[in-house]
Amino acid sequence: MRYRRFGKTEMLLSVFSLGTMRYLESEENAVSTIFKAIELGINHIETAKGYGKSEQFVGAAFRAGLEKQRDRLYVTTKIVPTPDADTMRQQIEDSLQKMNLDYIDNFDLHGINTWEHLEMLKNPQGCMKAVQEAVDQKLIRHVGFSTHAPLEVILAVIQTDLFTSVNLHYYYFNQRNEPAVQLAHEKDMGVFIISPSDKGGMIYKPSEKLKGLCYPFTPIYLNDRFLLSDPRVHTLSLGAAHPQEFVDHQEAWDNDTPLSELENEIFACMHRHYIEGLRSDRCSQCYACLPCPEEINIPEVLRLRNLAVAHDMVEFGKYRYAMFGNAGHWFPGEKGDRCTDCGDCLPRCPEKLDIPKLLRDTHDRLYEGEGKRLWD
Incomplete structure:
Protein backbone atom coordinates (compact mmCIF):
# COMPACT_ATOMS: atom_id res chain seq x y z
CA MET A 1 0.00 0.00 0.00
CA PRO A 258 3.76 7.39 -13.98
CA LEU A 259 1.85 5.47 -16.63
CA SER A 260 3.91 2.89 -18.50
CA GLU A 261 4.33 2.88 -22.28
CA LEU A 262 1.86 -0.01 -22.56
CA GLU A 263 -0.70 1.72 -20.33
CA ASN A 264 -0.44 4.91 -22.39
CA GLU A 265 -0.88 2.90 -25.61
CA ILE A 266 -4.05 1.28 -24.25
CA PHE A 267 -5.53 4.61 -23.19
CA ALA A 268 -4.72 6.04 -26.64
CA CYS A 269 -6.37 3.01 -28.30
CA MET A 270 -9.46 3.41 -26.11
CA HIS A 271 -9.70 7.09 -27.05
CA ARG A 272 -9.43 6.32 -30.77
CA HIS A 273 -12.13 3.68 -30.44
CA TYR A 274 -14.31 6.19 -28.60
CA ILE A 275 -13.93 8.84 -31.32
CA GLU A 276 -14.41 6.40 -34.20
CA GLY A 277 -17.34 4.63 -32.57
CA LEU A 278 -19.36 7.82 -32.10
CA ARG A 279 -18.43 9.54 -35.38
CA SER A 280 -20.50 12.67 -35.94
CA ASP A 281 -22.82 11.95 -32.99
CA ARG A 282 -20.17 12.52 -30.34
CA CYS A 283 -21.07 15.01 -27.63
CA SER A 284 -17.83 16.73 -26.59
CA GLN A 285 -19.20 17.77 -23.18
CA CYS A 286 -18.76 21.50 -23.73
CA TYR A 287 -22.00 22.26 -21.80
CA ALA A 288 -22.91 25.08 -24.21
CA CYS A 289 -26.36 23.51 -24.66
CA LEU A 290 -27.43 24.42 -21.12
CA PRO A 291 -29.68 25.64 -19.67
CA CYS A 292 -32.48 23.49 -21.06
CA PRO A 293 -36.06 24.86 -20.67
CA GLU A 294 -37.20 21.35 -19.65
CA GLU A 295 -34.29 20.99 -17.19
CA ILE A 296 -32.84 18.01 -19.07
CA ASN A 297 -29.21 17.47 -18.10
CA ILE A 298 -28.26 17.29 -21.78
CA PRO A 299 -24.47 16.84 -21.43
CA GLU A 300 -24.78 14.07 -18.83
CA VAL A 301 -27.52 12.28 -20.78
CA LEU A 302 -25.34 12.36 -23.88
CA ARG A 303 -22.23 11.33 -21.95
CA LEU A 304 -24.05 8.16 -20.95
CA ARG A 305 -24.99 7.65 -24.61
CA ASN A 306 -21.36 8.19 -25.65
CA LEU A 307 -20.20 5.43 -23.30
CA ALA A 308 -23.01 3.05 -24.23
CA VAL A 309 -22.33 3.39 -27.96
CA ALA A 310 -18.53 3.53 -27.92
CA HIS A 311 -17.70 1.06 -25.14
CA ASP A 312 -20.96 -0.86 -24.73
CA MET A 313 -21.28 0.49 -21.17
CA VAL A 314 -25.03 0.00 -21.36
CA GLU A 315 -25.59 -1.33 -17.84
CA PHE A 316 -23.79 1.64 -16.34
CA GLY A 317 -25.84 3.94 -18.55
CA LYS A 318 -29.10 2.35 -17.39
CA TYR A 319 -28.03 2.57 -13.76
CA ARG A 320 -27.24 6.28 -13.94
CA TYR A 321 -30.00 7.24 -16.37
CA ALA A 322 -32.61 5.89 -13.95
CA MET A 323 -31.49 8.52 -11.43
CA PHE A 324 -32.54 11.50 -13.54
CA GLY A 325 -35.55 13.17 -11.97
CA ASN A 326 -35.20 11.14 -8.77
CA ALA A 327 -32.00 12.26 -7.01
CA GLY A 328 -32.45 16.01 -6.59
CA HIS A 329 -29.26 18.05 -6.42
CA TRP A 330 -27.16 14.89 -5.99
CA PHE A 331 -27.71 14.02 -9.67
CA PRO A 332 -29.71 16.85 -11.20
CA GLY A 333 -31.73 17.02 -14.38
CA GLU A 334 -34.56 15.26 -16.16
CA LYS A 335 -34.53 12.36 -18.60
CA GLY A 336 -34.26 12.79 -22.35
CA ASP A 337 -37.91 12.00 -23.02
CA ARG A 338 -38.83 15.39 -21.56
CA CYS A 339 -37.54 17.03 -24.76
CA THR A 340 -40.23 19.10 -26.54
CA ASP A 341 -38.20 19.79 -29.70
CA CYS A 342 -38.13 23.49 -28.80
CA GLY A 343 -34.72 23.79 -30.49
CA ASP A 344 -33.35 26.16 -27.86
CA CYS A 345 -30.10 24.17 -27.56
CA LEU A 346 -29.43 23.66 -31.26
CA PRO A 347 -27.75 26.97 -32.22
CA ARG A 348 -25.45 26.75 -29.18
CA CYS A 349 -24.01 23.31 -30.04
CA PRO A 350 -20.57 23.69 -31.71
CA GLU A 351 -20.84 20.16 -33.20
CA LYS A 352 -24.26 20.97 -34.69
CA LEU A 353 -25.67 17.80 -33.16
CA ASP A 354 -29.33 16.90 -33.58
CA ILE A 355 -29.74 17.02 -29.81
CA PRO A 356 -33.49 16.17 -29.64
CA LYS A 357 -32.88 13.07 -31.76
CA LEU A 358 -29.93 11.98 -29.60
CA LEU A 359 -31.92 12.54 -26.40
CA ARG A 360 -34.72 10.29 -27.66
CA ASP A 361 -32.17 7.69 -28.78
CA THR A 362 -30.56 7.73 -25.33
CA HIS A 363 -33.94 7.24 -23.65
CA ASP A 364 -34.72 4.30 -25.96
CA ARG A 365 -31.34 2.71 -25.22
CA LEU A 366 -31.14 3.26 -21.48
CA TYR A 367 -34.55 3.66 -19.90
CA GLU A 368 -35.72 0.64 -17.93
CA GLY A 369 -37.54 2.35 -15.07
CA GLU A 370 -36.91 4.73 -12.24
CA GLY A 371 -34.03 4.62 -9.76
CA LYS A 372 -32.86 6.35 -6.61
CA ARG A 373 -29.73 6.97 -4.56
CA LEU A 374 -28.77 4.18 -2.17
CA TRP A 375 -29.74 6.01 1.03
CA ASP A 376 -32.65 8.11 -0.25
Whole structure:
Protein backbone atom coordinates (compact mmCIF):
# COMPACT_ATOMS: atom_id res chain seq x y z
CA MET A 1 0.00 0.00 0.00
CA ARG A 2 1.29 3.45 -0.92
CA TYR A 3 0.60 6.56 1.16
CA ARG A 4 0.29 10.20 0.14
CA ARG A 5 0.27 13.51 1.96
CA PHE A 6 -3.35 14.70 1.96
CA GLY A 7 -2.58 18.28 1.07
CA LYS A 8 -2.22 20.89 3.80
CA THR A 9 -3.86 18.59 6.36
CA GLU A 10 -0.47 16.82 6.49
CA MET A 11 -2.28 13.51 7.07
CA LEU A 12 -0.46 10.66 5.35
CA LEU A 13 -3.33 8.65 3.87
CA SER A 14 -3.30 5.30 2.10
CA VAL A 15 -3.97 5.74 -1.62
CA PHE A 16 -7.18 3.75 -1.10
CA SER A 17 -9.68 4.74 1.57
CA LEU A 18 -12.37 2.46 2.91
CA GLY A 19 -15.70 3.95 1.90
CA THR A 20 -18.54 2.58 4.05
CA MET A 21 -21.63 3.54 2.06
CA ARG A 22 -22.40 -0.06 1.06
CA TYR A 23 -22.60 -1.78 4.46
CA LEU A 24 -26.01 -3.30 3.95
CA GLU A 25 -25.89 -6.70 5.60
CA SER A 26 -24.88 -6.72 9.24
CA GLU A 27 -22.65 -5.24 11.91
CA GLU A 28 -20.57 -8.42 11.90
CA ASN A 29 -19.87 -8.13 8.17
CA ALA A 30 -19.08 -4.42 8.46
CA VAL A 31 -16.62 -4.96 11.31
CA SER A 32 -14.84 -7.81 9.50
CA THR A 33 -14.58 -5.66 6.35
CA ILE A 34 -13.07 -2.77 8.31
CA PHE A 35 -10.53 -5.04 9.99
CA LYS A 36 -9.59 -6.55 6.62
CA ALA A 37 -8.99 -3.08 5.20
CA ILE A 38 -6.68 -2.19 8.11
CA GLU A 39 -4.83 -5.50 7.70
CA LEU A 40 -4.18 -4.62 4.05
CA GLY A 41 -2.69 -1.23 4.97
CA ILE A 42 -5.68 1.09 4.51
CA ASN A 43 -5.52 3.74 7.23
CA HIS A 44 -8.47 5.97 6.27
CA ILE A 45 -12.13 5.13 6.93
CA GLU A 46 -14.76 7.33 5.28
CA THR A 47 -18.38 7.37 6.36
CA ALA A 48 -21.32 9.80 6.60
CA LYS A 49 -24.25 10.52 8.83
CA GLY A 50 -26.57 9.78 5.92
CA TYR A 51 -25.20 6.31 5.14
CA GLY A 52 -27.70 4.22 7.06
CA LYS A 53 -26.01 2.51 10.03
CA SER A 54 -22.52 3.15 8.70
CA GLU A 55 -21.33 5.39 11.55
CA GLN A 56 -22.77 2.90 14.06
CA PHE A 57 -20.84 0.07 12.39
CA VAL A 58 -17.61 2.10 12.46
CA GLY A 59 -18.19 2.59 16.18
CA ALA A 60 -18.68 -1.15 16.59
CA ALA A 61 -15.29 -1.74 14.96
CA PHE A 62 -13.59 0.63 17.38
CA ARG A 63 -15.31 -1.05 20.32
CA ALA A 64 -14.17 -4.43 18.95
CA GLY A 65 -10.51 -3.52 19.30
CA LEU A 66 -9.79 -0.93 16.62
CA GLU A 67 -9.39 1.75 19.31
CA LYS A 68 -5.95 0.26 20.04
CA GLN A 69 -4.84 1.51 16.60
CA ARG A 70 -6.59 4.90 16.81
CA ASP A 71 -3.38 6.91 16.74
CA ARG A 72 -2.47 5.58 13.28
CA LEU A 73 -5.93 5.66 11.72
CA TYR A 74 -7.85 8.52 10.14
CA VAL A 75 -11.63 8.83 10.06
CA THR A 76 -13.73 11.07 7.84
CA THR A 77 -17.43 11.57 8.37
CA LYS A 78 -19.74 13.81 6.41
CA ILE A 79 -22.83 15.79 7.40
CA VAL A 80 -25.05 17.77 5.03
CA PRO A 81 -25.10 21.55 5.57
CA THR A 82 -27.74 22.84 7.95
CA PRO A 83 -29.32 26.31 8.05
CA ASP A 84 -28.46 26.82 11.73
CA ALA A 85 -25.55 26.13 14.05
CA ASP A 86 -27.53 24.27 16.72
CA THR A 87 -28.59 21.49 14.36
CA MET A 88 -25.04 21.01 13.09
CA ARG A 89 -23.66 21.06 16.63
CA GLN A 90 -26.04 18.28 17.70
CA GLN A 91 -25.31 16.21 14.61
CA ILE A 92 -21.55 16.39 15.16
CA GLU A 93 -22.04 15.20 18.74
CA ASP A 94 -24.30 12.37 17.54
CA SER A 95 -21.71 11.23 14.99
CA LEU A 96 -18.92 11.19 17.56
CA GLN A 97 -21.07 9.13 19.91
CA LYS A 98 -22.08 6.63 17.22
CA MET A 99 -18.48 6.15 16.07
CA ASN A 100 -17.19 5.87 19.64
CA LEU A 101 -14.62 8.60 18.94
CA ASP A 102 -13.31 11.61 20.83
CA TYR A 103 -12.49 13.51 17.64
CA ILE A 104 -12.97 13.40 13.87
CA ASP A 105 -9.76 13.58 11.84
CA ASN A 106 -11.43 14.97 8.74
CA PHE A 107 -14.96 16.40 8.71
CA ASP A 108 -16.68 17.04 5.37
CA LEU A 109 -19.66 19.26 4.70
CA HIS A 110 -21.56 16.67 2.68
CA GLY A 111 -22.98 17.58 -0.69
CA ILE A 112 -22.14 21.23 -1.38
CA ASN A 113 -23.97 20.83 -4.66
CA THR A 114 -25.72 24.13 -5.41
CA TRP A 115 -25.21 27.88 -5.25
CA GLU A 116 -27.73 27.89 -2.38
CA HIS A 117 -25.49 25.55 -0.39
CA LEU A 118 -22.59 27.93 -0.98
CA GLU A 119 -24.65 30.81 0.41
CA MET A 120 -25.45 28.73 3.52
CA LEU A 121 -21.73 28.55 4.27
CA LYS A 122 -21.55 32.35 4.40
CA ASN A 123 -24.22 32.69 7.09
CA PRO A 124 -22.40 33.77 10.29
CA GLN A 125 -25.02 31.97 12.41
CA GLY A 126 -25.19 28.92 10.14
CA CYS A 127 -23.60 25.49 10.13
CA MET A 128 -20.04 26.73 9.68
CA LYS A 129 -20.24 28.44 13.09
CA ALA A 130 -20.78 25.05 14.76
CA VAL A 131 -18.07 23.44 12.63
CA GLN A 132 -15.55 26.10 13.65
CA GLU A 133 -16.54 25.71 17.30
CA ALA A 134 -15.90 21.96 17.00
CA VAL A 135 -12.47 22.70 15.50
CA ASP A 136 -11.69 25.07 18.40
CA GLN A 137 -12.79 22.36 20.86
CA LYS A 138 -10.54 19.84 19.06
CA LEU A 139 -13.54 17.67 18.18
CA ILE A 140 -12.62 18.15 14.50
CA ARG A 141 -9.06 18.38 13.20
CA HIS A 142 -9.60 19.26 9.52
CA VAL A 143 -12.57 20.49 7.49
CA GLY A 144 -13.26 19.59 3.87
CA PHE A 145 -16.28 19.26 1.63
CA SER A 146 -17.81 16.65 -0.63
CA THR A 147 -19.59 17.63 -3.80
CA HIS A 148 -21.69 16.40 -6.70
CA ALA A 149 -22.02 19.95 -8.00
CA PRO A 150 -21.54 21.43 -11.45
CA LEU A 151 -17.92 22.38 -12.06
CA GLU A 152 -18.56 26.10 -11.66
CA VAL A 153 -19.96 25.58 -8.15
CA ILE A 154 -17.04 23.35 -7.13
CA LEU A 155 -14.53 25.96 -8.28
CA ALA A 156 -16.37 28.68 -6.35
CA VAL A 157 -16.42 26.59 -3.14
CA ILE A 158 -12.70 25.87 -3.45
CA GLN A 159 -12.06 29.59 -3.91
CA THR A 160 -13.66 30.38 -0.53
CA ASP A 161 -10.55 28.94 1.16
CA LEU A 162 -12.79 27.53 3.91
CA PHE A 163 -11.69 23.95 3.30
CA THR A 164 -8.51 21.88 3.38
CA SER A 165 -9.79 19.05 1.16
CA VAL A 166 -12.35 18.17 -1.49
CA ASN A 167 -14.18 14.89 -2.16
CA LEU A 168 -15.34 14.86 -5.80
CA HIS A 169 -16.06 12.89 -8.99
CA TYR A 170 -13.13 12.51 -11.39
CA TYR A 171 -12.39 9.40 -13.47
CA TYR A 172 -10.99 8.25 -16.78
CA PHE A 173 -14.55 8.10 -18.15
CA ASN A 174 -15.53 11.49 -16.72
CA GLN A 175 -12.79 14.13 -16.64
CA ARG A 176 -15.12 17.15 -16.46
CA ASN A 177 -13.85 18.12 -12.98
CA GLU A 178 -10.16 18.21 -13.92
CA PRO A 179 -10.01 22.03 -13.46
CA ALA A 180 -11.26 21.55 -9.88
CA VAL A 181 -8.56 18.94 -9.25
CA GLN A 182 -5.99 21.42 -10.57
CA LEU A 183 -7.30 24.32 -8.48
CA ALA A 184 -7.33 22.15 -5.35
CA HIS A 185 -3.76 21.16 -6.13
CA GLU A 186 -2.73 24.81 -6.46
CA LYS A 187 -4.27 25.49 -3.04
CA ASP A 188 -2.57 22.41 -1.53
CA MET A 189 -5.90 20.77 -0.71
CA GLY A 190 -6.39 17.07 -0.21
CA VAL A 191 -8.13 15.43 -3.19
CA PHE A 192 -10.34 12.41 -2.49
CA ILE A 193 -12.02 10.65 -5.43
CA ILE A 194 -15.60 9.45 -4.92
CA SER A 195 -16.45 5.86 -5.87
CA PRO A 196 -14.12 5.38 -8.88
CA SER A 197 -15.24 1.82 -9.66
CA ASP A 198 -18.98 2.52 -9.40
CA LYS A 199 -19.71 6.14 -10.36
CA GLY A 200 -16.63 5.93 -12.56
CA GLY A 201 -18.38 3.51 -14.91
CA MET A 202 -19.56 0.49 -12.92
CA ILE A 203 -16.31 -1.03 -14.12
CA TYR A 204 -16.51 -3.93 -11.68
CA LYS A 205 -19.07 -5.31 -14.19
CA PRO A 206 -17.48 -4.32 -17.51
CA SER A 207 -18.85 -5.14 -20.93
CA GLU A 208 -16.97 -7.62 -23.07
CA LYS A 209 -16.04 -4.78 -25.41
CA LEU A 210 -14.52 -2.76 -22.59
CA LYS A 211 -12.65 -5.78 -21.25
CA GLY A 212 -11.19 -6.35 -24.70
CA LEU A 213 -10.10 -2.73 -25.05
CA CYS A 214 -8.34 -2.83 -21.67
CA TYR A 215 -6.54 -6.17 -22.21
CA PRO A 216 -4.13 -7.33 -20.76
CA PHE A 217 -5.32 -5.19 -17.83
CA THR A 218 -8.75 -4.87 -16.26
CA PRO A 219 -10.90 -1.71 -16.46
CA ILE A 220 -10.65 -1.37 -12.66
CA TYR A 221 -6.86 -1.51 -12.79
CA LEU A 222 -6.59 1.03 -15.60
CA ASN A 223 -8.96 3.50 -13.94
CA ASP A 224 -7.02 3.14 -10.68
CA ARG A 225 -3.77 3.70 -12.58
CA PHE A 226 -5.18 6.73 -14.43
CA LEU A 227 -5.92 8.31 -11.05
CA LEU A 228 -2.93 7.17 -9.01
CA SER A 229 -0.43 8.11 -11.70
CA ASP A 230 -1.63 11.70 -11.14
CA PRO A 231 0.19 13.23 -8.13
CA ARG A 232 -2.64 15.76 -7.68
CA VAL A 233 -4.90 12.90 -6.56
CA HIS A 234 -4.30 11.57 -3.05
CA THR A 235 -6.77 8.80 -2.22
CA LEU A 236 -9.54 6.81 -3.91
CA SER A 237 -12.67 5.48 -2.26
CA LEU A 238 -12.87 1.69 -2.18
CA GLY A 239 -16.43 0.90 -1.15
CA ALA A 240 -16.00 -2.76 -0.24
CA ALA A 241 -19.15 -4.34 1.17
CA HIS A 242 -17.37 -7.62 1.99
CA PRO A 243 -13.78 -8.51 3.01
CA GLN A 244 -13.14 -10.29 -0.30
CA GLU A 245 -13.86 -7.20 -2.43
CA PHE A 246 -10.40 -5.67 -1.98
CA VAL A 247 -8.53 -8.06 -4.24
CA ASP A 248 -9.34 -6.33 -7.55
CA HIS A 249 -7.43 -3.22 -6.46
CA GLN A 250 -4.34 -4.77 -4.91
CA GLU A 251 -2.25 -4.63 -8.08
CA ALA A 252 -2.83 -0.88 -8.39
CA TRP A 253 -2.31 0.22 -4.80
CA ASP A 254 1.34 -0.71 -4.89
CA ASN A 255 1.89 1.07 -8.21
CA ASP A 256 1.48 4.85 -8.21
CA THR A 257 4.30 5.51 -10.67
CA PRO A 258 3.76 7.39 -13.98
CA LEU A 259 1.85 5.47 -16.63
CA SER A 260 3.91 2.89 -18.50
CA GLU A 261 4.33 2.88 -22.28
CA LEU A 262 1.86 -0.01 -22.56
CA GLU A 263 -0.70 1.72 -20.33
CA ASN A 264 -0.44 4.91 -22.39
CA GLU A 265 -0.88 2.90 -25.61
CA ILE A 266 -4.05 1.28 -24.25
CA PHE A 267 -5.53 4.61 -23.19
CA ALA A 268 -4.72 6.04 -26.64
CA CYS A 269 -6.37 3.01 -28.30
CA MET A 270 -9.46 3.41 -26.11
CA HIS A 271 -9.70 7.09 -27.05
CA ARG A 272 -9.43 6.32 -30.77
CA HIS A 273 -12.13 3.68 -30.44
CA TYR A 274 -14.31 6.19 -28.60
CA ILE A 275 -13.93 8.84 -31.32
CA GLU A 276 -14.41 6.40 -34.20
CA GLY A 277 -17.34 4.63 -32.57
CA LEU A 278 -19.36 7.82 -32.10
CA ARG A 279 -18.43 9.54 -35.38
CA SER A 280 -20.50 12.67 -35.94
CA ASP A 281 -22.82 11.95 -32.99
CA ARG A 282 -20.17 12.52 -30.34
CA CYS A 283 -21.07 15.01 -27.63
CA SER A 284 -17.83 16.73 -26.59
CA GLN A 285 -19.20 17.77 -23.18
CA CYS A 286 -18.76 21.50 -23.73
CA TYR A 287 -22.00 22.26 -21.80
CA ALA A 288 -22.91 25.08 -24.21
CA CYS A 289 -26.36 23.51 -24.66
CA LEU A 290 -27.43 24.42 -21.12
CA PRO A 291 -29.68 25.64 -19.67
CA CYS A 292 -32.48 23.49 -21.06
CA PRO A 293 -36.06 24.86 -20.67
CA GLU A 294 -37.20 21.35 -19.65
CA GLU A 295 -34.29 20.99 -17.19
CA ILE A 296 -32.84 18.01 -19.07
CA ASN A 297 -29.21 17.47 -18.10
CA ILE A 298 -28.26 17.29 -21.78
CA PRO A 299 -24.47 16.84 -21.43
CA GLU A 300 -24.78 14.07 -18.83
CA VAL A 301 -27.52 12.28 -20.78
CA LEU A 302 -25.34 12.36 -23.88
CA ARG A 303 -22.23 11.33 -21.95
CA LEU A 304 -24.05 8.16 -20.95
CA ARG A 305 -24.99 7.65 -24.61
CA ASN A 306 -21.36 8.19 -25.65
CA LEU A 307 -20.20 5.43 -23.30
CA ALA A 308 -23.01 3.05 -24.23
CA VAL A 309 -22.33 3.39 -27.96
CA ALA A 310 -18.53 3.53 -27.92
CA HIS A 311 -17.70 1.06 -25.14
CA ASP A 312 -20.96 -0.86 -24.73
CA MET A 313 -21.28 0.49 -21.17
CA VAL A 314 -25.03 0.00 -21.36
CA GLU A 315 -25.59 -1.33 -17.84
CA PHE A 316 -23.79 1.64 -16.34
CA GLY A 317 -25.84 3.94 -18.55
CA LYS A 318 -29.10 2.35 -17.39
CA TYR A 319 -28.03 2.57 -13.76
CA ARG A 320 -27.24 6.28 -13.94
CA TYR A 321 -30.00 7.24 -16.37
CA ALA A 322 -32.61 5.89 -13.95
CA MET A 323 -31.49 8.52 -11.43
CA PHE A 324 -32.54 11.50 -13.54
CA GLY A 325 -35.55 13.17 -11.97
CA ASN A 326 -35.20 11.14 -8.77
CA ALA A 327 -32.00 12.26 -7.01
CA GLY A 328 -32.45 16.01 -6.59
CA HIS A 329 -29.26 18.05 -6.42
CA TRP A 330 -27.16 14.89 -5.99
CA PHE A 331 -27.71 14.02 -9.67
CA PRO A 332 -29.71 16.85 -11.20
CA GLY A 333 -31.73 17.02 -14.38
CA GLU A 334 -34.56 15.26 -16.16
CA LYS A 335 -34.53 12.36 -18.60
CA GLY A 336 -34.26 12.79 -22.35
CA ASP A 337 -37.91 12.00 -23.02
CA ARG A 338 -38.83 15.39 -21.56
CA CYS A 339 -37.54 17.03 -24.76
CA THR A 340 -40.23 19.10 -26.54
CA ASP A 341 -38.20 19.79 -29.70
CA CYS A 342 -38.13 23.49 -28.80
CA GLY A 343 -34.72 23.79 -30.49
CA ASP A 344 -33.35 26.16 -27.86
CA CYS A 345 -30.10 24.17 -27.56
CA LEU A 346 -29.43 23.66 -31.26
CA PRO A 347 -27.75 26.97 -32.22
CA ARG A 348 -25.45 26.75 -29.18
CA CYS A 349 -24.01 23.31 -30.04
CA PRO A 350 -20.57 23.69 -31.71
CA GLU A 351 -20.84 20.16 -33.20
CA LYS A 352 -24.26 20.97 -34.69
CA LEU A 353 -25.67 17.80 -33.16
CA ASP A 354 -29.33 16.90 -33.58
CA ILE A 355 -29.74 17.02 -29.81
CA PRO A 356 -33.49 16.17 -29.64
CA LYS A 357 -32.88 13.07 -31.76
CA LEU A 358 -29.93 11.98 -29.60
CA LEU A 359 -31.92 12.54 -26.40
CA ARG A 360 -34.72 10.29 -27.66
CA ASP A 361 -32.17 7.69 -28.78
CA THR A 362 -30.56 7.73 -25.33
CA HIS A 363 -33.94 7.24 -23.65
CA ASP A 364 -34.72 4.30 -25.96
CA ARG A 365 -31.34 2.71 -25.22
CA LEU A 366 -31.14 3.26 -21.48
CA TYR A 367 -34.55 3.66 -19.90
CA GLU A 368 -35.72 0.64 -17.93
CA GLY A 369 -37.54 2.35 -15.07
CA GLU A 370 -36.91 4.73 -12.24
CA GLY A 371 -34.03 4.62 -9.76
CA LYS A 372 -32.86 6.35 -6.61
CA ARG A 373 -29.73 6.97 -4.56
CA LEU A 374 -28.77 4.18 -2.17
CA TRP A 375 -29.74 6.01 1.03
CA ASP A 376 -32.65 8.11 -0.25
